[in-house]
Amino acid sequence: MNTHEILRQRFGYEAFRPGQEEVIRHILSGRDAIAIFPTGMGKSLCYQLPAYLLNGPVIVISPLVALMEDQVANLRKHKEKRVVAINSFLSKQEKDLALQTIDRYKFIFLSPEMLMQDGIQKLIQQLHIAFFVVDEAHCISEWGFDFRPDYLRLKEVFSEKERPPILALTATANEKVTTDITSYLQLRSPFIERQPIDRPAISYSLLHMENHHAKTEWIANRLITTVGPGIIYVASRKRADELAAIIHQKGIRVASYHGGKEQDERSIIQEQFVQGELDWICATNAFGMGIHKDDIRQIIHEHLPATPSAYIQEVGRAGRDGKKSSATLLYSERDIQKLKFIVYEDLPDDQQIRYYYSLLQSGISGKLAAEQSGLTEVAFRMLEYYFEHFDIENVIRQIRQIFQVKEHQIAEMEKYVQHEGCLREQLLSYFGEKLSVSNGDCCSNCHQLKEDWLIKTEVEQKVSNELDWKERLFQLLG
Numbered sequence: 318m319n320t321h322e323i324l325r326q327r328f329g330y331e332a333f334r335p336g337q338e339e340v341i342r343h344i345l346s347g348r349d350a351i352a353i354f355p356t357g358m359g360k361s362l363c364y365q366l367p368a369y370l371l372n373g374p375v376i377v378i379s380p381l382v383a384l385m386e387d388q389v390a391n392l393r394k395h396k397e398k399r400v401v402a403i404n405s406f407l408s409k410q411e412k413d414l415a416l417q418t419i420d421r422y423k424f425i426f427l428s429p430e431m432l433m434q435d436g437i438q439k440l441i442q443q444l445h446i447a448f449f450v451v452d453e454a455h456c457i458s459e460w461g462f463d464f465r466p467d468y469l470r471l472k473e474v475f476s477e478k479e480r481p482p483i484l485a486l487t488a489t490a491n492e493k494v495t496t497d498i499t500s501y502l503q504l505r506s507p508f509i510e511r512q513p514i515d516r517p518a519i520s521y522s523l524l525h526m527e528n529h530h531a532k533t534e535w536i537a538n539r540l541i542t543t544v545g546p547g548i549i550y551v552a553s554r555k556r557a558d559e560l561a562a563i564i565h566q567k568g569i570r571v572a573s574y575h576g577g578k579e580q581d582e583r584s585i586i587q588e589q590f591v592q593g594e595l596d597w598i599c600a601t602n603a604f605g606m607g608i609h610k611d612d613i614r615q616i617i618h619e620h621l622p623a624t625p626s627a628y629i630q631e632v633g634r635a636g637r638d639g640k641k642s643s644a645t646l647l648y649s650e651r652d653i654q655k656l657k658f659i660v661y662e663d664l665p666d667d668q669q670i671r672y673y674y675s676l677l678q679s680g681i682s683g684k685l686a687a688e689q690s691g692l693t694e695v696a697f698r699m700l701e702y703y704f705e706h707f708d709i710e711n712v713i714r715q716i717r718q719i720f721q722v723k724e725h726q727i728a729e730m731e732k733y734v735q736h737e738g739c740l741r742e743q744l745l746s747y748f749g750e751k752l753s754v755s756n757g758d759c760c761s762n763c764h765q766l767k768e769d770w771l772i773k774t775e776v777e778q779k780v781s782n783e784l785d786w787k788e789r790l791f792q793l794l795g
């Protein structure tokens with residue numbers, strides 16, 4: 318069978334989407350590749366399809382359990398039973414069973430942490446892998462609040478001379494991130510396929526607000542008068558719960574979602590949202606990756622995301638069905654300060670690093686040393702990783718470099734909120750992309766956005782208004 322036949326027979330698609338075929342061809346020829354496609358464009362097919370033309374299993378490294386399960390479900394939908402996801406949510410028994418029968422699988426999903434475990438690494442090295450896939454590969458380069466040192470260690474697994482090709486997938490990667498991916502994974506002159514990240518159907522709004530209170534009011538009113546489904550991104554777990562409670566009181570079907578909730582609860586909320594039983598989610602950045610909901614109409618940011626990549630990634634969850642959608646960023650003066658505080662909190666300064674080091678030298682455990690030098694959990698993980706690889710002076714140098722990158726990204730966000738020209742153009746320029754077609758509803762700086770498609774009809778408004786059960790019953794009975 319050739320690629321087109323598999324595309325039709327196994328996946329039921331008529332044609333490749335732009336870029337897919339090229340990536341697949343290069344992987345089949347044994348070359349490393351990086352595919353940079355916007356959210357929802359079909360990166361998964363780039364590894365799913367060639368798997369059927371090569372011998373041996375495909376290993377997919379994925380950062381989140383939710384993402385893995387989503388991919389597993391997707392493959393099963395296409396009649397593939399030989400899939401397994403090995404992650405921390407398997408019981409010991411389940412995991413042992415999966416590992417004992419590992420050679421039966423065509424697709425093996427692993428978290429980076431799992432892959433780095435000694436036993437698993439050995440096992441993997443005995444399999445004749447067709448190729449490796451690193452999904453959401455920008456995680457390699459996004460240090461900070463979600464620092465995952467094991468992403469940086471992946472190359473240790475790949476290090477043999479005769480290794481299978483590696484395919485890195487991501488929705489957002491500018492030059493810097495592409496370079497990071499190439500060097501951290503030690504890719505060998507990878508084929509790079511980059512599809513435009515602009516999504517013309519999404520209109521951008523930027524609203525300057527006096528303070529927090531004004532934002533809350535705006536959001537409540539917006540949700541009463543305009544349609545969902547939508548996501549409101551907020552800065553903290555506490556705020557997610559708080560805002561969801563306020564909105565809920567207005568009769569809106571909303572739930573909060575963040576890393577502080579149990580996995581079960583998170584799955585339920587996600588499912589309810591996908592099924593249309595919830596219209597809005599108030600979330601931290603923990604929400605969104607791997608959620609297949611095509612009809613999300615609005616993304617609202619109550620806080621300033623830390624990087625343009627994060628912003629475009631979160632906004633990109635809207636309108637995967639290609640229909641009009643809207644992205645609103647609510648900004649108030651102090652947000653830059655808040656963002657700096659959150660980002661820099663996780664980056665230890667020179668003094669802290671030296672103090673931590675001296676404590677280690679005196680024989681104190683890493684954990685205790687971290688506590689005594691006032692490091693956050695993330696900062697601790699980061700230092701632990703760097704001290705394994707570098708001496709003290711180089712650790713300091715590395716952390717300073719990260720600081721500069723962060724500083725640069727925050728400056729880019731600051732530019733965005735102060736930009737007076739086209740917002741879309743400004744955002745795209747960070748990724749080295751030019752504005753292509755001027756779209757009717759571009760952004761709030763280009764012209765007054767009409768967005769009449771967003772307005773709820775009177776009936777819809779009524780329904781979401783706070784009705785007690787009598788009124789509801791009355792309405793039902795006419």
Ligand SMILES: Nc1ncnc2c1ncn2[C@@H]1O[C@H](COP(=O)(O)OP(=O)(O)OP(=O)(O)O)[C@@H](O)[C@H]1O
Pocket residue numbers: 330331332333334337354355356357358359360361362487488607
């Ligand atoms: N050639 C194709 N023709 C039609 N539909 C396709 C094609 N390729 C992929 N799709 C569909 O596009 C949807 C999105 O694909 P996928 O999940 O791979 O996106 P993604 O690029 O990985 O996005 P994300 O960044 O959100 O992970 C899926 O429902 C998939 O079935």
Ligand SMILES: [Mg+2]
Pocket residue numbers: 360361452
């Ligand atoms: Mg994907």
Ligand SMILES: [Zn+2]
Pocket residue numbers: 738739740741742759760761762763
């Ligand atoms: Zn514009």
